[in-house]
Amino acid sequence: MTSLPHDRYCDEIAHQVGLLRAVVTSGADLSSTVPTCPDWSLEELVRHTGGALRWVELMVRTRAQEEVPEGQVPGAEGPEGDPVALDAWLAETGEMLVAALREAGPDAKVWGWAGVLNAGFWARRMTHEITIHRADATLAAGLSYDVAPDIAADAIDEWLEIVEWAQRTLPDDPARELRRPGGSIHLHATDSTPDVTAEWTVDLSEDVIAWRRGHEKATVALRGPLTSVLLAFYRRVSLDSPEVEVLGERELLEFWLERATFG
Numbered sequence: 626m627t628s629l630p631h632d633r634y635c636d637e638i639a640h641q642v643g644l645l646r647a648v649v650t651s652g653a654d655l656s657s658t659v660p661t662c663p664d665w666s667l668e669e670l671v672r673h674t675g676g677a678l679r680w681v682e683l684m685v686r687t688r689a690q691e692e693v694p695e696g697q698v699p700g701a702e703g704p705e706g707d708p709v710a711l712d713a714w715l716a717e718t719g720e721m722l723v724a725a726l727r728e729a730g731p732d733a734k735v736w737g738w739a740g741v742l743n744a745g746f747w748a749r750r751m752t753h754e755i756t757i758h759r760a761d762a763t764l765a766a767g768l769s770y771d772v773a774p775d776i777a778a779d780a781i782d783e784w785l786e787i788v789e790w791a792q793r794t795l796p797d798d799p800a801r802e803l804r805r806p807g808g809s810i811h812l813h814a815t816d817s818t819p820d821v822t823a824e825w826t827v828d829l830s831e832d833v834i835a836w837r838r839g840h841e842k843a844t845v846a847l848r849g850p851l852t853s854v855l856l857a858f859y860r861r862v863s864l865d866s867p868e869v870e871v872l873g874e875r876e877l878l879e880f881w882l883e884r885a886t887f888g
Contacts, residue, residue, distance in 0.1 A: 629779050631731035634748035635723050637776055641755040642678075642719030645671065645762060649712045653766035661761045661861050670765070671711060672703035674758045675718045681747045682722040685729050689736050722751065739790050753780040760861050770852065774821040777855045781812065781825060784859070785836045788885055792833045799884040805829040808877050811843035812858060814851035823851045829881075845873035858882075 648671075649655070655668035662670055679701045684693050695701060700718075704710035729735070731745030739746065756772055757780070763770040772780075791800040807830060814823030826841040827834055847854055849869035856862040857869045860882055864871050871878060 628745070628749050628782075629775060631726070631745055631748055633775070634745075634752045635726050637752045637773070638678075638726070638748070638755060639719055639723050641752070641759055642715060645674065645755065645759045646712050646715050648759070648762045648766050648768065649708055649715065651766055651768065653768075655708060655711075657765060659761050659765040661764060667762060667765050668705070668711065670758060670762055671715065672705075674755055674762075675703050675715050676701040677754055678718050678722045678751060681751050682718070682725045685722075685733070685735055685744050685747055686725040688729070688733060690734070691736050692738070693736075739787065740794070749779070749783060752776065753783055756780060757859055757861065760856055760859075764861065770856075772852055772855065774816075774818060774823065774851055777851045778814075778821050778823050780855055781858060784885070785825070785827065785834070789833055789836075799886055801832075802884050803829055803834060803881060804832060805844075805877060805880065807844070808874075809841075809843035809845075810878060810881060811841060811846040812854055813840070813846055813848040814854050815848055816850045821851075823854075827881075829877075843873070845871065845875060845877045847871055847878060860886075 653667060656666050659665050659667055659670050665673065680693065680695050680698045683698050703714050726744055726748045729744040731743060731748065733744040734742055735744050735747060736742060737746040756776060760770050788800050788803065791798040792803065809829060810827040812825040817823040822838050824840045825836055825838055826843055827836040847857060847869060853862065853866065853868035857864060857866065862868065864878065
């Protein structure tokens with residue numbers, strides 16, 4: 626599947642950082658627990674996200690050819706207990722990463738954990754890292770959430786590619802259990818546009834999933850607006866949410882969600 630242009634990812638990272646900063650400065654209780662990441666407070670979630678961005682910035686800027694331990698990343702911890710300082714740190718973090726990615730370009734050789742060894746991998750990965758964690762933060766703060774259709778659709782593409790990679794590469798990953806002969810999942814965004822075909826079919830018949838964009842009948846279908854389908858597929862909203870509808874064998878979709886656990 627073709628990913629989006631490198632500059633589109635860079636622009637979106639900058640945009641998502643701005644939206645996450647808006648959550649930090651919204652007056653939300655930063656000590657409150659994040660329901661979708663219950664091991665973290667809202668502040669810890671933001672610091673985790675910013676720390677991941679700084680980790681990638683260092684690797685892209687230095688063209689790292691092997692993984693850099695996170696403990697070696699300057700400033701990755703972020704400030705504690707001060708929304709103003711946290712906001713400023715996050716702003717600086719976003720600027721640093723976007724600058725490093727733009728300077729590198731998509732083809733610069735950089736270590737990556739999914740076998741894609743270039744800066745383009747990290748531009749895409751960090752776009753979706755912050756897009757989904759902004760959902761965690763926004764939902765925890767009780768604020769509304771939306772995301773551009775091309776970004777939401779690409780986040781689903783990327784997740785399916787990661788599941789494929791895990792099945793092929795990680796023998797102990799729960800994704801290896803995602804096999805159901807004759808079983809298939811259809812994702813159907815009810816607000817698809819001519820510019821974004823936001824429907825997917827995932828075939829679970831073999832040891833490695835096969836998936837494609839487009840409308841097909843399946844064992845179970847998840848329907849709703851694209852943003853809601855994205856959040857349900859990433860386990861950020863419940864299948865019982867009024868924003869989505871499950872048609873067919875719900876158990877198969879639950880089987881998937883229990884084992885596709887990345888992020």
